[in-house]
Amino acid sequence: xxxxxLKELWDNSSNAxxxxxxxxxxxxxxxxxxxxxxxxxxxxxxxxLLVILLYGIIIWLISNHxxxxxxxxDIILLVVAGILFLxxxxxxxxxxxxxxxxxxxxxxxxxxxxxxxxxxxxxxxxVGNIGIILVYxxxxxxxxxxxxxxxxxxxxxxxxxxxxxxxAVLVVINYHFSRWYLxxxxxxxxxxxxxxxxEMDESEVR
Amino acid sequence: MKNRNEKExxxxxxxxxxxxxxxxxxxxxxxxxKQDLFQEIVIQLWKSFESFRNESxxxxxxxxxxxxxxxxEKRKSSKKVSLxxxxxxxxxxxxxxxxxxxxxxxxxxYGAISKLTEVEKAIVMLYLDDKGYGEMEEVLGxxxxxxxxxxxxxxxxxxxITKSSQHGT
Numbered sequence: 001x002x003x004x005x006l007k008e009l010w011d012n013s014s015n016a017x018x019x020x021x022x023x024x025x026x027x028x029x030x031x032x033x034x035x036x037x038x039x040x041x042x043x044x045x046x047x048x049l050l051v052i053l054l055y056g057i058i059i060w061l062i063s064n065h066x067x068x069x070x071x072x073x074d075i076i077l078l079v080v081a082g083i084l085f086l087x088x089x090x091x092x093x094x095x096x097x098x099x100x101x102x103x104x105x106x107x108x109x110x111x112x113x114x115x116x117x118x119x120x121x122x123x124x125x126x127v128g129n130i131g132i133i134l135v136y137x138x139x140x141x142x143x144x145x146x147x148x149x150x151x152x153x154x155x156x157x158x159x160x161x162x163x164x165x166x167x168a169v170l171v172v173i174n175y176h177f178s179r180w181y182l183x184x185x186x187x188x189x190x191x192x193x194x195x196x197x198x199e200m201d202e203s204e205v206r
Numbered sequence: 207m208k209n210r211n212e213k214e215x216x217x218x219x220x221x222x223x224x225x226x227x228x229x230x231x232x233x234x235x236x237x238x239x240k241q242d243l244f245q246e247i248v249i250q251l252w253k254s255f256e257s258f259r260n261e262s263x264x265x266x267x268x269x270x271x272x273x274x275x276x277x278x279e280k281r282k283s284s285k286k287v288s289l290x291x292x293x294x295x296x297x298x299x300x301x302x303x304x305x306x307x308x309x310x311x312x313x314x315x316y317g318a319i320s321k322l323t324e325v326e327k328a329i330v331m332l333y334l335d336d337k338g339y340g341e342m343e344e345v346l347g348x349x350x351x352x353x354x355x356x357x358x359x360x361x362x363x364x365x366x367i368t369k370s371s372q373h374g375t
Contacts, residue, residue: 005311006315006334006364006368007334007336009308009311009312009315010228010315010334010335011334012308013224013228013312022216022220025216025219025220025248026212026216028245028248028249029212029215029248029249029252031245031249032249033246033249033250033253034242034246035246035250035275035278035279036278036279100274100278102250102253102254102270102271102274102275103254103257103258103267103270103271103274104270104274104347105270105344105345105346105347106270106273106274106277106328106345106346106347107346107347107348108347109270109274109278110274110277110278113278189278193278196277196324196325199323199324199325200325200346200347200348
């Protein structure tokens with residue numbers, strides 16, 4: 001089939017009397033976007049809400065154990081963790097807001113989205129891996145302080161070695177799980193963006 | 207103000223609905239996918255409508271938003287408004303020409319386009335819509351010289367595909 005014939009077919013198809021009424025279109029405007037960036041924003045909101053809920057539960061638990069010897073230590077830890085989470089959530093939200101420019105040239109928008117998504121994945125990966133080490137160390141320290149004075153059936157150095165060994169296993173498992181999880185969540189989309197940009201760039205150099 | 211904007215927007219979409227349907231037809235695999243993509247494109251157009259200042263042509267702006275949406279969309283179904291979609295782009299002329307193979311040729315055309323890569327699909331749509339290389343560059347962000355080279359390859363590829371489709375191979 002000749003290309004002019006294809007053009008003619010294409011032109012005729014655009015004259016189609018399509019059955020979309022104003023009411024249907026207006027209804028669509030009330031829906032929220034489902035694109036990848038919109039999904040990540042929604043997930044961030046859920047994360048923030050979950051942390052608020054968690055904080056509520058922890059504050060309630062602490063307030064019921066006011067005689068605990070490590071109350072002040074717990075409160076300081078909570079405040080530090082809360083501040084760190086706020087910094088993380090703020091940085092992520094800022095990144096998400098700069099992540100897409102739908103009315104920009106396709107190539108620049110894809111580049112923008114790819115670069116921001118890669119930054120976001122690195123952030124997730126680092127926060128996840130550093131976070132688990134910190135949580136583990138803090139939990140260990142709290143247990144150590146709470147158990148001070150108690151007699152344990154194993155020597156002190158074995159106790160420390162056991163603690164470090166379990167920690168190492170946890171870190172390795174978390175590292176591989178994060179990689180697998182992030183690949184499933186964003187890996188395919190990142191690869192798709194890379195392929196499209198590669199095709200655009202490939203034609204630039206030929 | 208919002209109402210006025212919405213009215214203007216809806217009028218604009220109704221006027222250029224064919225463009226959105228064509229993109230959905232080219233980039234989505236099935237009827238459900240087309241509905242999803244149509245809704246997402248309309249939402250994205252609405253979101254960027256306020257910032258549209260007539261600095262570029264309406265078709266350029268619409269193509270940019272629609273292609274950006276189609277190319278970055280993660281395809282999966284979700285809650286949607288039920289819309290009635292035509293199974294293909296039929297019109298009065300099409301009905302008249304069914305006998306002399308209009309619909310068959312249209313299927314060959316869309317079948318051929320579906321065999322192209324994502325970028326080639328975008329280029330060929332702009333070409334078939336009679337957009338010049340200048341506007342193609344404005345939409346895609348690829349230089350005109352590169353677009354020319356790419357376009358020649360796509361034309362050849364399309365010729366080959368439609369030729370083999372017509373011969374039933």
